[in-house]
Amino acid sequence: MKISKRAAHIEPFYVMEVAKAATQLAATEAARAKPVIHLTIGEPDFTAPPLVQEAAVRAVRAGVTQYTPAIGIEPLRERISTWYRERFGVDVPARRIVVTAGASAALQLACMALIEPGDEVLMPDPCYPCNRHFVIAADGIPVLVPTTAAERYQLSAEKVRANWREKTRGVLLASPSNPTGTSIHPEELRRIHDFVQSKGGMTLLDEIYLGLSHDSDFSQTALAFDDNVISINSFSKYFCMTGWRLGWIVAPEPLEPVLERLAQNFFLCPSAVSQHAALACFERESLEEYERRRAEFKARRDWFIPALQEIGFNVPVVPDGAFYAWADCSAWLEAWDLSSSWDFAFEAMKRTHVAMSPGRDFGSTEAARFVRFSTANSMEKLQEAVERLAAFRP
Numbered sequence: 001m002k003i004s005k006r007a008a009h010i011e012p013f014y015v016m017e018v019a020k021a022a023t024q025l026a027a028t029e030a031a032r033a034k035p036v037i038h039l040t041i042g043e044p045d046f047t048a049p050p051l052v053q054e055a056a057v058r059a060v061r062a063g064v065t066q067y068t069p070a071i072g073i074e075p076l077r078e079r080i081s082t083w084y085r086e087r088f089g090v091d092v093p094a095r096r097i098v099v100t101a102g103a104s105a106a107l108q109l110a111c112m113a114l115i116e117p118g119d120e121v122l123m124p125d126p127c128y129p130c131n132r133h134f135v136i137a138a139d140g141i142p143v144l145v146p147t148t149a150a151e152r153y154q155l156s157a158e159k160v161r162a163n164w165r166e167k168t169r170g171v172l173l174a175s176p177s178n179p180t181g182t183s184i185h186p187e188e189l190r191r192i193h194d195f196v197q198s199k200g201g202m203t204l205l206d207e208i209y210l211g212l213s214h215d216s217d218f219s220q221t222a223l224a225f226d227d228n229v230i231s232i233n234s235f236s237k238y239f240c241m242t243g244w245r246l247g248w249i250v251a252p253e254p255l256e257p258v259l260e261r262l263a264q265n266f267f268l269c270p271s272a273v274s275q276h277a278a279l280a281c282f283e284r285e286s287l288e289e290y291e292r293r294r295a296e297f298k299a300r301r302d303w304f305i306p307a308l309q310e311i312g313f314n315v316p317v318v319p320d321g322a323f324y325a326w327a328d329c330s331a332w333l334e335a336w337d338l339s340s341s342w343d344f345a346f347e348a349m350k351r352t353h354v355a356m357s358p359g360r361d362f363g364s365t366e367a368a369r370f371v372r373f374s375t376a377n378s379m380e381k382l383q384e385a386v387e388r389l390a391a392f393r394p
Helices: 015-026 031-032 050-061 072-089 102-114 130-135 157-163 185-199 252-267 272-282 284-310 332-335 343-353 378-388
Strands: 099-100 120-125 143-147 168-174 204-205 228-236 248-249 324-328 370-374
Touching: 015 031, 015 099, 015 343, 050 272, 050 284, 072 099, 099 102, 099 252, 102 130, 102 204, 102 228, 102 248, 102 252, 120 157, 130 143, 130 168, 143 157, 157 185, 168 185, 185 204, 185 228, 185 284, 228 324, 284 378, 343 370, 343 378
Parallel strands: 120 143, 120 168, 168 204, 204 228
Antiparallel strands: 099 248, 228 248, 324 370
């Protein structure tokens, strides 16, 4: 069987490979005495709050399970619009909101709508691997631009300008970012967007962790700039609905019918049950619970980052959002005589039964000496993980 070049160019999602190894370890006799602590996948340990669960049950019992419009039910699009107005003070008309089968579907739709074969898209290194794979799937070329801790591991307007070439189509950014948990300062993001607009390009922004911002300097949506920013968001992270596979894209009005046509063909529609359940995300009781959880994620960050530093990891930039720690494990590599964070992740899992994500997924510039910890687990588990690692500290 001949496999397409497009598929051949998409690498495995290595985080999932590590998670698979952790699951296998968890089934062993040794893991019964010392259960594996999973700090790999970015999935909140919180699930959908009660009102959302109840809304899903009501939808099923009422038989509201058939196809919906390809761009989502109108009440949900209106609720999302209201959330932008009340949370961020930004007017985003419902007609610009396309509900999708998760943020992944939103990114796929945007890339298919905007990228021609051979188009180059600038992205920071490190970045979330699936984002660059969506570019590849549209026959585009992701161009990873190395970033530094001084730049908060984000692209600057200067670097975008320096790397812009004839075939550059635009930028694909994330703020806050996975794996670093860092955001682009709004003023810098505006400078990037203004330059991209001057070139007739696209500003595609992954904002799925925006609701989990912990610093007011970074907690504004780029949709405040103008209507040409294309923003991706999700019910997975802040709204704790990972497996429900529901997200959305805010697009310029001329792009909306294009996205609708593609969505009709690729997905038919997002999950009907998930959409009706998500309406309850915006009830006062649910929003209060989400804010309580956001405070808990911040508390975990505030404890975990100093604890990592204490046992020999270096976190060059304290994350201002999301639930990750991008940590330099160089001291551990030297002490354990290992060549890369990939080897370290598996060796640490074997010795301590703590699973983390090696940097290999997220780029190439410094990936061999960085690991990503997910702090989406409980404080109790985070504390135990540090205790286990501390026993082997360099």
